[in-house]
Amino acid sequence: MTEIQETHVTTGATVWLTGLPSAGKTTIAYELAGRLSAEGHRVEVLDGDEIREFLSAGLGFSRADRHTHVQRIGFLADLLARNGVKALVPVIAPYADSREAVRTRHRVNATPYLEVHVATPVEVCSVRDVKGLYAKQAAGELTGLTGVDDPYEEPVSPDLRIESHHQTVQESAAAVYALLSERGLI
Numbered sequence: 001m002t003e004i005q006e007t008h009v010t011t012g013a014t015v016w017l018t019g020l021p022s023a024g025k026t027t028i029a030y031e032l033a034g035r036l037s038a039e040g041h042r043v044e045v046l047d048g049d050e051i052r053e054f055l056s057a058g059l060g061f062s063r064a065d066r067h068t069h070v071q072r073i074g075f076l077a078d079l080l081a082r083n084g085v086k087a088l089v090p091v092i093a094p095y096a097d098s099r100e101a102v103r104t105r106h107r108v109n110a111t112p113y114l115e116v117h118v119a120t121p122v123e124v125c126s127v128r129d130v131k132g133l134y135a136k137q138a139a140g141e142l143t144g145l146t147g148v149d150d151p152y153e154e155p156v157s158p159d160l161r162i163e164s165h166h167q168t169v170q171e172s173a174a175a176v177y178a179l180l181s182e183r184g185l186i
């Protein structure tokens with residue numbers, strides 16, 4: 001008699017965390033990743049900074065380069081998510097059409113996709129200024145900073161909006177966790 005071995009296929013999903021520099025995207029992604037992997041889920045964080053070192057090396061912050069960068073990450077996230085990984089993507093993705101193209105890629109492949117807007121106001125982000133970019137822009141050492149002198153097109157209907165300025169990191173990560181749970185993805 002042939003034995004059929006049961007394989008457990010976990011549900012993958014892409015969770016795209018969009019928002020301004022210093023909004024809290026990366027912090028929330030790693031907090032959530034820790035919780036999910038402790039529970040045995042397969043998780044990858046696709047950080048914009050890291051992707052820019054290799055896969056998007058040579059790309060800058062023009063509209064065209066940001067679009068290319070976001071599409072590459074969207075391709076990679078979809079690939080991972082289709083194979084059972086929770087792909088957490090803390091990437092600014094400032095343009096609505098770029099984000100929509102990523103959503104469409106996922107829809108076509110029937111890959112679960114959640115858009116989370118980390119909606120920290122620019123006034124709060126510029127005080128946090130984790131990487132000193134807001135100070136550099138104010139000092140005239142940098143131009144084209146998202147949300148200051150470069151566009152950020154706010155998501156109109158994200159799956160979740162997070163007000164990180166009114167929450168702890170744990171509360172923000174728990175809100176994304178709850179969304180995954182509501183959608184039957186964990």
Ligand SMILES: Nc1ncnc2c1ncn2[C@@H]1O[C@H](COP(=O)(O)OS(=O)(=O)O)[C@@H](OP(=O)(O)O)[C@H]1O
Pocket residue numbers: 020021022025026048049052061065066069070090091092093094131133143144145146150
């Ligand atoms: N001009 C300008 N505008 C916005 N952000 C800038 C810029 N120059 C450098 N950085 C830093 O680059 C980090 C990665 O950006 P992303 O790849 O997420 O951006 S994008 O989607 O291509 O717009 C981004 O990381 P986060 O701060 O984590 O958002 C910024 O710190």
Ligand SMILES: Nc1ncnc2c1ncn2[C@@H]1O[C@H](COP(=O)(O)OP(=O)(O)O)[C@@H](O)[C@H]1O
Pocket residue numbers: 019020021022023024025026027028090128130163164165167168169170172
């Ligand atoms: N509820 C929250 N969620 C995420 N980050 C928060 C929150 N409250 C305060 N912070 C702080 O805001 C900063 C966000 O930085 P970071 O995650 O690097 O932002 P981004 O990746 O969006 O540029 C961190 O210093 C983090 O500790």
